[in-house]
Amino acid sequence: MRRAAAFLALVGAAAGFRRPLGLRMASTATGPRAPHEANVANANFYVDKRCIDCDVCRWMAPAAFGRTSPTVGGAGQSYVYAEPQTPEEKTAALRAMSACPTASIHTRKPEAAARDAAGSFPLVVDAARLPRVFHLGYHSEASFGATSYFVATKDAGGDPFNIMFDSPRYVPALAKNLEAAGGVQLMVVSHKDDVAEMNKWKARFPDMQRVMHAADVRGEDRWPYIDMTGVEQQLTGDGPWELAPGVKVVHTPGHSAGSITLILSGSVTGGDGVAFTGDHLALSARLGRLDGFAAYGDDHKLQVGKS
Numbered sequence: 248m249r250r251a252a253a254f255l256a257l258v259g260a261a262a263g264f265r266r267p268l269g270l271r272m273a274s275t276a277t278g279p280r281a282p283h284e285a286n287v288a289n290a291n292f293y294v295d296k297r298c299i300d301c302d303v304c305r306w307m308a309p310a311a312f313g314r315t316s317p318t319v320g321g322a323g324q325s326y327v328y329a330e331p332q333t334p335e336e337k338t339a340a341l342r343a344m345s346a347c348p349t350a351s352i353h354t355r356k357p358e359a360a361a362r363d364a365a366g367s368f369p370l371v372v373d374a375a376r377l378p379r380v381f382h383l384g385y386h387s388e389a390s391f392g393a394t395s396y397f398v399a400t401k402d403a404g405g406d407p408f409n410i411m412f413d414s415p416r417y418v419p420a421l422a423k424n425l426e427a428a429g430g431v432q433l434m435v436v437s438h439k440d441d442v443a444e445m446n447k448w449k450a451r452f453p454d455m456q457r458v459m460h461a462a463d464v465r466g467e468d469r470w471p472y473i474d475m476t477g478v479e480q481q482l483t484g485d486g487p488w489e490l491a492p493g494v495k496v497v498h499t500p501g502h503s504a505g506s507i508t509l510i511l512s513g514s515v516t517g518g519d520g521v522a523f524t525g526d527h528l529a530l531s532a533r534l535g536r537l538d539g540f541a542a543y544g545d546d547h548k549l550q551v552g553k554s
Contacts, residue, residue: 507525508523
């Protein structure tokens with residue numbers, strides 16, 4: 248199985264976000280932590296066998312990471328097919344190393360730029376077209392590596408009204424960067440699969456309002472075994488719902504009964520309008536087009552349309 252690809256862009260140090268300290272060095276472990284046999288020989292970067300095939304490193308750093316196949320290392324995991332050559336390629340690979348949900352990417356020798364790369368999240372998606380939309384990095388294994396976003400905007404009074412879409416892994420350094428950007432006032436969760444570590448984010452930003460469709464709200468006794476019952480805004484019915492000027496949620500069931508899509512106007516993004524679709528609609532590398540991922544949904548009839 249592989250996860251849908253997402254946006255990627257780079258943001259420079261001028262963004263003003265604080266940087267964490269951790270580096271990920273090579274492990275001498277055998278078993279799942281051992282380097283995958285498909286990794287190119289003698290490269291500094293390598294991927295271990297704990298990779299869950301979420302696709303994150305492959306779209307973040309396509310010049311370095313590929314996917315194994317029946318003829319290359321066995322199907323279903325990422326590997327290093329080429330050593331990053333340019334500074335831009337190396338930075339992308341180091342960012343992917345920090346973003347990897349299973350900590351499966353390593354370097355055999357220290358990389359001087361690793362610390363700055365790890366601290367560069369949130370990363371602006373497209374400085375020209377979506378200047379207020381950022382990739383949060385730090386993907387979570389609890390959501391199978393789902394991509395999370397941050398939108399830095401303000402309310403009518405000029406106060407921060409920052410939005411998180413789906414939950415990244417909770418990392419204190421990332422939380423500090425978000426705090427420096429004004430905190431998080433609203434979290435929209437696309438569906439139950441991508442709840443991940445939202446409760447940790449709520450603890451860090453207690454005034455944050457979380458939004459989910461009630462059809463996907465679960466307790467700890469049901470998969471994914473994360474308590475969602477405390478979500479502040481549990482939407483019911485078919486919508487749409489206007490959460491704030493330029494911030495709209497529409498019900499897009501199929502992948503799950505409660506899947507929702509967040510639609511932001513250009514007044515919120517600072518550029519083009521944008522829709523965050525979660526798994527309702529995403530890029531399938533296998534098909535080479537957008538797909539609804541019906542195979543992973545709760546109800547195929549809902550996936551193809553309500554009757």
